[in-house]
Amino acid sequence: MIQLHHVWWLAAAVLAAATFFDLRARRWGNALFWGILAAVFAGGDAILVQDAAGNHLPTQLVGVAVVVMALLAGTGGVQRAAPGPDETARREASAQRLGHRLFVPALMIPAVTTVLFLLAPFLVVGAWRLLPAENATVPALALGCCVALLVALYTTRSRPQQALAESSRLLDQLSWAIVLPMLLAALGRVFEHTGVGAAVASLIEMTIPTDSKLACTLAYGLGMIVFTMIMGNAFAAFPVMTAGIGLPLLIRQHGGDPAVIGALGMLTGYCGTLLTPMAANFNIVPAVLLELKDSYGVIRAQAVTAALLACVNILLMYLLAFR
Structure with a gap:
């Protein structure tokens, strides 16, 4: 085997x-x-x-x-x-x-x-x-x-x-950019074990009406995008946002489907990957390899696609996770 x-x-x-x-x-x-x-x-x-x-x-x-x-x-x-x-x-x-x-x-x-x-x-x-x-x-x-x-x-x-x-x-x-996904995924686990997810959950509970499925879905989707842009990888953002919002609010409180929330949540995080220079192996290295004059040219070309995909993913999550 x-x-x-x-x-x-x-x-x-x-x-x-x-x-x-x-x-x-x-x-x-x-x-x-x-x-x-x-x-x-x-x-x-x-x-x-x-x-x-x-x-x-x-x-x-x-x-x-x-x-x-x-x-x-x-x-x-x-x-x-x-x-x-x-x-x-x-x-x-x-x-x-x-x-x-x-x-x-x-x-x-x-x-x-x-x-x-x-x-x-x-x-x-x-x-x-x-x-x-x-x-x-x-x-x-x-x-x-x-x-x-x-x-x-x-x-x-x-x-x-x-x-x-x-x-x-x-x-x-x-x-060196080739090792970034591994390091950033490990960073996500570090954040998870140090209680960042719990801190995010507390912050969300203070800022949004947690009894609203739509508000929690928006917070989860947008949180995945923002954390992915900060960390440069959706794998690093996923454990933090799922522990802070996805699991306690969408799944346990509102009874959402874990498979739908996990799959579409990760897919929404990838929209953040398209928008950040922190995802150097996706957005900066290709610009270098293609010898583009604008080092952020790849990100600019992807921005509209990322925004449209994010809207569609969040909408699908809201419609499919709570059936």
Whole structure:
């Protein structure tokens, strides 16, 4: 059975390859950054190991690693590698030769992931199963990426080492912003455990009529947008706003459907992702990669769409959650 730690080991292998390529190119800061992240992924199981006193000692090492990575990123130690003119010309020629076939591997990822997730309960032989019953999504995504890689190698007639080299190039292009979703999701858990959700609930109870379903729905939806804009990620905002408004007011007090509230609440939070520079990997890095003159051009182009989607999501939440 494919477990989560197998996925983490696969990610560690890709990051280790990036470390190797950066060492060979003498990009020492980049190599150290990806090497630390690779070690964290590879040693994920060790983080859960306790000593005789029940202390999670390796967790402290991970904390030190995160601080070192932050220092590397903040001091400019992680730099984006600019492609040479020959490399750019080669890519353009390859893209013209392959045409729309380039989209096939990318589309394979969501297609294979969805099929595997839906078929997970049936991919069982005796006591053996392909995907874990409790969390099939991430292993299914990893398998989808592996299938897409094989299709990409067949389509482009490239060697496997070329895939690792391109992965390293993409990591260097995205730079430190690639770890923001993980860090911000962890920040959401920190806020949840430190009682931010309870503080939000108290503030909401003082400012809105909590006996009104519409007022609570608006507070939850707009709160998801605002917190997402502050934190840069809906995953970080979701535990805070759900603990503060979604669970106590919409679900317990007004009897809302948890599935509808959770799904549409997260979707509403994504509207905030479209509006904030804190979501650097979505809104700032693409502007850099596309060499836009306006670094906030992506956000400006998305603003109207984000506002319309937010209105539709909040309306759907109000209409569907309390049927």
